[in-house]
Amino acid sequence: MKSYFKSVLTITIITITAGVMLALSHNATKDKIAYQERQEVLNALKSVLPLHNNEPDKDIILKDGLKVFVAKKDGEVTGYAVNVIETSGYGGAISVLTGVDRKGLITGVAIIYHSETPGLGDKIEDKEFLQSFEGLKINDRIAVKKDGGSIEQFSGATISPRAVAKAVNNSLKVINEAAGFSK
Amino acid sequence: MEHFLLLFLGAALVNNIVLSRFLGICPFMGVSKSSETAVGMSLSVAFVMTISSTVSFIIDKYVLIPLGLENLRTIVFILIIAALVQFVEMVIEKTLPQLYAGLGIYLPLITTNCAVLGVALLNVQYEYTFLEMIVFSFGTAAGFGLALVLFSLLRERIEHSTVPKYFKGMPIVFITAGILSLAFMGFSGMVK
Amino acid sequence: MIKNIIMNGLYNNNAIFKQMLGLCPTLAVTTSALNAVGMGLATTAVLTGSNFVISIVAKYIPKNVRIPSYIVIIACFVTIIDQLMKANMYSLHKVLGIFIPLIVVNCIVLGRAEAFASKNKPLYSIIDGISVGLGFTLALFILGSIREIIGAGTFFNMPVMLSSYNPLLIAILPPGAFLFLGFIFAGKQFLDDKIQGEK
Numbered sequence: 001m002k003s004y005f006k007s008v009l010t011i012t013i014i015t016i017t018a019g020v021m022l023a024l025s026h027n028a029t030k031d032k033i034a035y036q037e038r039q040e041v042l043n044a045l046k047s048v049l050p051l052h053n054n055e056p057d058k059d060i061i062l063k064d065g066l067k068v069f070v071a072k073k074d075g076e077v078t079g080y081a082v083n084v085i086e087t088s089g090y091g092g093a094i095s096v097l098t099g100v101d102r103k104g105l106i107t108g109v110a111i112i113y114h115s116e117t118p119g120l121g122d123k124i125e126d127k128e129f130l131q132s133f134e135g136l137k138i139n140d141r142i143a144v145k146k147d148g149g150s151i152e153q154f155s156g157a158t159i160s161p162r163a164v165a166k167a168v169n170n171s172l173k174v175i176n177e178a179a180g181f182s183k
Numbered sequence: 184m185e186h187f188l189l190l191f192l193g194a195a196l197v198n199n200i201v202l203s204r205f206l207g208i209c210p211f212m213g214v215s216k217s218s219e220t221a222v223g224m225s226l227s228v229a230f231v232m233t234i235s236s237t238v239s240f241i242i243d244k245y246v247l248i249p250l251g252l253e254n255l256r257t258i259v260f261i262l263i264i265a266a267l268v269q270f271v272e273m274v275i276e277k278t279l280p281q282l283y284a285g286l287g288i289y290l291p292l293i294t295t296n297c298a299v300l301g302v303a304l305l306n307v308q309y310e311y312t313f314l315e316m317i318v319f320s321f322g323t324a325a326g327f328g329l330a331l332v333l334f335s336l337l338r339e340r341i342e343h344s345t346v347p348k349y350f351k352g353m354p355i356v357f358i359t360a361g362i363l364s365l366a367f368m369g370f371s372g373m374v375k
Numbered sequence: 376m377i378k379n380i381i382m383n384g385l386y387n388n389n390a391i392f393k394q395m396l397g398l399c400p401t402l403a404v405t406t407s408a409l410n411a412v413g414m415g416l417a418t419t420a421v422l423t424g425s426n427f428v429i430s431i432v433a434k435y436i437p438k439n440v441r442i443p444s445y446i447v448i449i450a451c452f453v454t455i456i457d458q459l460m461k462a463n464m465y466s467l468h469k470v471l472g473i474f475i476p477l478i479v480v481n482c483i484v485l486g487r488a489e490a491f492a493s494k495n496k497p498l499y500s501i502i503d504g505i506s507v508g509l510g511f512t513l514a515l516f517i518l519g520s521i522r523e524i525i526g527a528g529t530f531f532n533m534p535v536m537l538s539s540y541n542p543l544l545i546a547i548l549p550p551g552a553f554l555f556l557g558f559i560f561a562g563k564q565f566l567d568d569k570i571q572g573e574k
Binding site: 353 | 395399477480557558564565
């Protein structure tokens with residue numbers, strides 16, 4: 001009985017000590033972690049949105065459960081961005097962030113995460129591919145060349161670029177409704 | 184329904200836990216020498232994995248998240264798994280002594296089977312609902328079992344083949360695993 | 376003594392090449408040299424910390440709750456490293472992802488706690504932790520470099536191959552991890568054999 005008590009006591013002391021240590025380290029790091037996570041979002045937004053000096057991650061319109069980020073310069077709207085997760089990639093979900101200017105022309109597309117095949121499908125991260133979306137708008141046919149659009153697909157992989165094109169199309173629809181652009 | 188079937192196939196075949204996510208390699212290499220122990224190991228892992236994921240999921244959702252203790256996840260999950268393994272070990276020892284003798288030291292090793300903890304953590308990371316979580320955990324366990332049993336059958340054949348001198352032992356085992364993994368890559372793109 | 380501990384950790388009893396422990400992270404995160412080194416150093420930090428604490432407290436822990444106690448101590452260190460990495464090395468943390476919390480179940484860490492730290496003085500345990508950890512890092516680094524150079528034509532993200540080199544993709548795909556580790560093991564057996572032959 002005595003040894004049983006000792007076991008329970010030991011494990012309790014160890015667990016409590018571990019809990020205290022973790023609480024301390026959590027307190028010491030949580031602000032920095034929150035800062036890093038936010039910085040990542042802001043950096044991605046900065047790369048797709050036109051010039052702005054507000055905080056787009058706080059200036060949002062909710063539309064169909066998606067957050068539409070609004071970019072403003074000196075209080076005036078300069079563009080919108082939305083993050084869409086497209087599940088029809090080859091390796092699974094692809095998270096795409098699309099930004100437009102205030103007329104609805106695409107200013108930038110960024111891939112937040114994906115699990116496409118290295119060396120083939122992961123070329124969707126290439127600058128040239130992502131830049132080929134710039135300047136397009138909702139009524140343009142945004143699709144890979146194989147599907148009659150203007151986006152260059154790359155050899156060996158059509159599914160990944162097609163999924164990105166689909167995500168960009170969906171993003172534009174959401175932004176259009178949220179911002180109330182005329183068709 | 185289709186959604187769950189795809190989730191199951193995705194977890195079992197496309198993103199096979201051993202061959203594409205690299206979790207649970209230790210038992211994969213350790214207990215695959217004979218197909219008999221491989222089957223036993225697969226079953227106990229499937230059992231522990233499904234139950235521990237469920238318990239972890241419930242505790243995460245109703246205790247850790249409301250209390251804002253997400254940073255304790257790793258420590259809490261591993262304790263749940265350790266306790267469950269101990270429990271399963273006792274049950275098997277009482278009810279199936281033969282299986283217990285066969286699995287021997289590998290049962291306690293499930294505690295340090297990263298696949299079990301990995302699935303519990305992945306469930307949280309992917310923000311699954313309760314049903315999705317069950318299907319995913321079970322699919323993963325099925326994938327683990329499939330890979331383990333197939334691999335043990337292959338290894339039984341290697342025993343009787345001529346292997347180049349310096350490839351004897353572990354090297355040929357790893358290369359076989361690589362080829363099996365290559366075969367499983369054929370499943371990717373199957374689930375859209 | 377100290378020299379022995381260091382040699383055992385780094386080479387003679389290398390966790391990967393000799394004992395085949397901790398294979399999961401070895402296969403999973405070695406798609407590039409940088410990831411491999413990051414993972415190796417994170418494991419080294421956990422290993423050193425847990426070895427130190429366990430060598431101090433081991434004699435007060437009753438035998439029957441030994442393993443759960445060790446696991447709690449290890450999990451505590453892992454969570455702290457996890458948070459520190461997330462705060463200071465955010466992008467590396469994102470790549471290594473789930474494999475950081477999984478250091479908890481890395482057999483090397485529990486193995487050293489049980490086989491070394493619980494029986495030795497704190498100073499020796501720290502040295503053991505560092506050497507075994509660096510031995511592990513070295514193994515990851517070798518595999519990571521080979522896979523990155525062959526599979527992507529780069530080394531620490533710097534191009535090292537001729538521009539006409541067409542990367543052999545399989546090296547960084549999952550099957551490549553198994554295949555290349557198999558070849559490395561075969562190479563080691565070949566070397567060991569040659570060294571023995573000379574003696």
